[in-house]
Amino acid sequence: MGPTSTPSASPLPDALLAHARPVVVRAGEVVFRRGTAAAAVYRVRTGAVRLLRHGRDGEEIVLHEARRGDFFAEASLDATRYHCDAIAAAAGELDRIPAEPLRRLLRTDPDFARAWAALLARQLRATRARLERLSLRTASERVRHLLSTDGVGPACEIRLHGPLKDLARELGLTQESLYRTLARMAAEGVLERGEGVLRFRR
Amino acid sequence: MGPTSTPSASPLPDALLAHARPVVVRAGEVVFRRGTAAAAVYRVRTGAVRLLRHGRDGEEIVLHEARRGDFFAEASLDATRYHCDAIAAAAGELDRIPAEPLRRLLRTDPDFARAWAALLARQLRATRARLERLSLRTASERVRHLLSTDGVGPACEIRLHGPLKDLARELGLTQESLYRTLARMAAEGVLERGEGVLRFRR
DNA sequence: CGTCGCATTGATATCGCTCAAATCCGGTGG
DNA sequence: CCACCGGATTTGAGCGATATCAATGCGACG
Numbered sequence: 256m257g258p259t260s261t262p263s264a265s266p267l268p269d270a271l272l273a274h275a276r277p278v279v280v281r282a283g284e285v286v287f288r289r290g291t292a293a294a295a296v297y298r299v300r301t302g303a304v305r306l307l308r309h310g311r312d313g314e315e316i317v318l319h320e321a322r323r324g325d326f327f328a329e330a331s332l333d334a335t336r337y338h339c340d341a342i343a344a345a346a347g348e349l350d351r352i353p354a355e356p357l358r359r360l361l362r363t364d365p366d367f368a369r370a371w372a373a374l375l376a377r378q379l380r381a382t383r384a385r386l387e388r389l390s391l392r393t394a395s396e397r398v399r400h401l402l403s404t405d406g407v408g409p410a411c412e413i414r415l416h417g418p419l420k421d422l423a424r425e426l427g428l429t430q431e432s433l434y435r436t437l438a439r440m441a442a443e444g445v446l447e448r449g450e451g452v453l454r455f456r457r
Numbered sequence: 458m459g460p461t462s463t464p465s466a467s468p469l470p471d472a473l474l475a476h477a478r479p480v481v482v483r484a485g486e487v488v489f490r491r492g493t494a495a496a497a498v499y500r501v502r503t504g505a506v507r508l509l510r511h512g513r514d515g516e517e518i519v520l521h522e523a524r525r526g527d528f529f530a531e532a533s534l535d536a537t538r539y540h541c542d543a544i545a546a547a548a549g550e551l552d553r554i555p556a557e558p559l560r561r562l563l564r565t566d567p568d569f570a571r572a573w574a575a576l577l578a579r580q581l582r583a584t585r586a587r588l589e590r591l592s593l594r595t596a597s598e599r600v601r602h603l604l605s606t607d608g609v610g611p612a613c614e615i616r617l618h619g620p621l622k623d624l625a626r627e628l629g630l631t632q633e634s635l636y637r638t639l640a641r642m643a644a645e646g647v648l649e650r651g652e653g654v655l656r657f658r659r
Numbered sequence: 660c661g662t663c664g665c666a667t668t669g670a671t672a673t674c675g676c677t678c679a680a681a682t683c684c685g686g687t688g689g
Numbered sequence: 690c691c692a693c694c695g696g697a698t699t700t701g702a703g704c705g706a707t708a709t710c711a712a713t714g715c716g717a718c719g
Contacts, residue, residue, distance in 0.1 A: 308589055311601075316593075330578040330581040333574070334578070334582070369535075372573055376532040376536070379580055380532050382581060383541075387520060390518045392675095394707075396513065427591065429708060430665085431707085431709085434667060434668085594674085594707090633677085
């Protein structure tokens, strides 16, 4: 989710770091499955992890993509089971933080509790922004919205972290539609495409 | 958002109640506007409040609907400005809880901080469920998903809180599409419609 | 050099949107 | 009591945007 990533994620308190255990994952590896006991929260050191669900015909729906520095499964801290699958999108290393010490820390460290609430609130805002995006009816509106909300700088520049295919799915489109839409917007002079970059022109 | 509503929202601690001020709203009244300073969090006593944004052509996008017992603008507690409009969907009464005492309480009351984090996490899960729903391509899949995730009981019963028109927008559909889809699903024997109720058959 | 995944373009199908109109309903006022 | 009204509901017809299916180019990698 691009700039959704907490840019300067609050450093883990020492008390938490003491409990974190590194987990090395290969691309495609399962971190946890939906329905299993929610025993830990994770943080991405390197690589990327996707939270996903599956439609009835088996197609994947990406709920969230966590990148370097991002926590994931934070929303499962007070749930008994994970509500989606977590799959490594790329090889990397994670911090695995068991739920119990984290809960304890939330009880005992007010500053951490506040930072944690802020983290969740940020996630919520980002997810609502995505929700708003999917409520838009046309492909070009969704692209515009993506740049407007997640882009940086005057031209609302977006760095693509993966293939356009993935972006298409995040926008609720097929790759073909996205290609055509980007091409049309570029032809209209609204958009500019660079190496792994999208930005507004004008 | 129906069952998204915190069913047994944690009772407000006395320390917080002391700071809450009642606000009476008429239907359609503006509670706050996007861009204004985020000075308070709210809780619905009676009535309902919608958080919404506007597309480029002015159409409304409902990000959230808070009902009796629900907080809203919780995600703005650590933001400087509101990121959407809040409009009363029905006449009612709200508790207005200034941000500062709430932040103080988060720092000083570990139990409350934990309950607050749980609240945000619940919101996040609910919003992701809605995101997943909007990722589905067909109208009938979205209806199915709504019943599956928000429905109660073996038949996944859903109580409608407003006109079908509103439900349609929550599902990212037009009223006409929704009517037709419900009619078709009912004809196929998948769905059953009652007075303000939707449920699965079979 | 062959293969695989991504990118790109074309042709067609399909689903939901738009515009339009008829019905139903509760409320309101004559 | 009845006519009227506005909003919600429902159904119809046609269109348009995206999905789907198909084919090709291209670059990385083994």
